[in-house]
Amino acid sequence: MKKKSVGFVVILMIVAALSACSSNNNNSQGTSGQAGSSNGSSDKVVNLTFWGGVPAEAGPQEIVDTWNKQNPNIQVTYVRYVNDDSGNLKLDTALVSGQNVDIFANYTKPLLSKRVSSGAALDLSPFSEYNIDDKMGAGAKEWLVDDKYYALPTKRNMHFVWLNKDALDEAGLPVPTDWTLADVEKYAKALQTDTRWGYASFPFWRDVVSFDGSLAVQGSVKEDGTSNFDAPIVGEALQQQYDMMHTSKVSPPISLIETTKMNLIAEFLGNKVAMLNAGEWVFRDANNLTDYPRDFTAAFAPLPRMTEGQDDFRYLGGLGDAIAINAKSEHTKEAWEFLKWYADGGMLPQAAGGRIPASKDADQAKAIELLLGDLKDKYDLESLERVLSNELPTFQVSLPQEVLDIRTEEFDKYYIKAQSLEEAIQNVVKRHNEFLKRN
Incomplete structure (x- = not known):
């Protein structure tokens, strides 16, 4: 019995020693807090794995091949x-379970915040030689988590409305330069046909581009610490979205989009939707005339505000594609070298798909050239230049994911006629207040 106890203690000592070694190998920041690199000689090949959401053939493979x-x-x-x-x-799951992830892209602030909280994202503060604010501009600050950068925003987020200009010309409508959600409905009515919807918006951000532009100024929480989702602008936005789906019927209902798995990009490029609330990522398919043959010119308009002359409004945009380094990577120094190169121009092969670099050191003219390629005649260049060069005030979605999920659940019930507008708002406010109390 005594021998077994001694043996067990020895085993524990061995496990502890191995754990310490493993911890030292995996913690590349070390006790000094400075970002480090892998152990070994300088001629050793370091292998990094970069996880991202863009198909490899749409630029990332060319990027890593060049690097x-x-x-x-x-x-x-x-x-x-x-x-x-x-x-x-x-x-x-890969981050938590220790699978091979050194660098990873984050496409929303809530997801980045969640990964920071779990310890998956490396604090980039030690890399002080690279001034993120100076390189990327003021919009980078929207990606701060607890006043620190855990990811490097790398692209200009551009959200706007895609329009079928041929359909606009036939209806005698100009390309909008400043409009409201009510104007969108008027345009949609004029552009709708038996085979074409007037307007469509992706279900996952139907609220963000309507009332959140106002709440970005007002705040989603009142001064007394309670939910502001009962602000008048919220109900107005939901009502207008609902009316386009069920009253004027110029927009496909959310239930139809989700049950039929409607590909809204394909619907727009196939002339089955006249106006699509989307962004720069549509270029990836719009430039692919093999899979998406298109016989019309695409034009562009800014996102609609809620009311005319509205001052308390911000446009969804800013910067995106925030790339982080896994805090558990054994090669953080090498990952940082790649990330700097990527941000300052290495990412250009993705410009053809609409990913325009945010860094002031990237070749912006080259990015636009790659974006359009030899398809300039397929786009209304005047309106494109207008949305690409605008200096409109922007905001980044920063609400916790749990709050976003609460809103989606309750507002979807309204959109599918499972509850009234008043019930939807009351339920969201109640659940948001419960969240605020817990946190």
Whole structure:
């Protein structure tokens, strides 16, 4: 019995020693808090794995191939995860379980915040030689978590409305330069046909582009610490969205989009939707005339405000594609070298799909050239230049994911006629207040 006890103690000592070694190997920041690199000689090849949501063939593979050719001692492999609920769960699982992830892209602030809280994202503060604010501009601050950068925002987020200009011309309508959600409904009525919806918006942000532009100024929480989701602007926005789905019927209902798995980008490019509330990522398919043949010119308009002359409004936009380094990576220094190169121009091969670099050191003219390629005649260049160069005040979605989920659940019940508008708002406010008390 005594021998067994001694043996057990020895085993515990061995396990502890091995754990300490493993911890030292995996913690590349060390006790000094400075970002470090892998152990070993300088000629050792370091292998990094970069997880992102863009298909490899849409730029990322060319990016890593270029880097790998120029940097034989630091080789990067790209792993694509789909940027949806299941894809983000796959990434989070890989991060928690210690799978091979050195660098990973974050597409929303709530998801980044969640990964920071779990200890998955590395604090970038020690890399002080690279001034993120100076490189990326004031919009970068929207990605701060607890006043620190845990990810480097790399692209300009551009959200706008895509329009079928041929349909506009036939209806005698100008390309909007400043409009409201009510104007959108008027345009949609004029553009709708038996085979074409007038307007469509992606279900996952139907609220964000309507009332959240106002709440970005007002705040989602009142001064007394209670929910502001009962602000008048919220009900007005929901009512207008509902009316377009069920009263004027110019927009496909959410239930139809989700049950039929409607591909809204394909619907727009196939002339089955006249106006699509989307953004720059649509270029990836719009430039692919093989899979999405298009016989009309695409024009562009800014996102609609709620009311005319509205001052308390911000436009969904800012910066996106916030790339983080896994805090448990053994090669944080090498990952940072790749990330700097990527942000300052290495990411250009993705410009053809609409990903315009945010860094002031990236070649913006080259990015626009890659964006349009030889398809300039397929776009209304005047309106495109207008939305690309605008200096409108923007906001980044920063609400906790749990709050976003609460809103989606309750507002969807309203959109599918399972509860009234008043009930939807009351339920959201109640659940939001409960969340605020817990947190």
